[in-house]
Amino acid sequence: GAGVSQSPSNKVTEKGKDVELRCDPISGHTALYWYRQRLGQGLEFLIYFQGNSAPDKSGLPSDRFSAERTGESVSTLTIQRTQQEDSAVYLCASSFWGRSYEQYFGPGTRLTVT
């Protein structure tokens, strides 16, 4: 079956502009995670969705970052008024309910803020 997909694969934007990143999880996966990975670094947790529960937003670095998820499907991560330090690869992962420790990742969106 299809894996996790993310779009766009690459995004170049000017400082101060808003960007929206999309994630399509694996069908049937109720849990969805967003991570940020700076060049040469590990993964930084951003936000977690589980079914219809309130999302865990504890990893969002500032109020410029927000994310939404419609039911158990598509999620969008929005970054407002982008800054150069937002440049990174943004990874999305999904998992089955009760197995959130086994995550399946998309290829990521590489964001470059100029």
Added chain:
Amino acid sequence: TQLLEQSPQFLSIQEGENLTVYCNSSSVFSSLQWYRQEPGEGPVLLVTVVTGGEVKKLKRLTFQFGDARKDSSLHITAAQPGDTGLYLCAAHNNNDMRFGAGTRLTVKP
């Protein structure tokens, strides 16, 4: 402060050599995962270890979970160029998932 400390940060070896990388923490975890990430791709899950002292083998890769469930090691026997990548450990407690910074392995032919 990194919840999970991975070492070494970088490792470059010749094909055929053996290696071990480590993942350490002061916290106890319900489970620990190892992922491998290749350039331009997302991480791919290799293994989950749950029980203290558990050892799992995946072909030439041997994973061990510490007795106290605070640390883990990954041993690769007879490394091949295809093993090149970023090896990430991740630890899970309930729905809280955290990743280490990774060990970047290069295997030269």
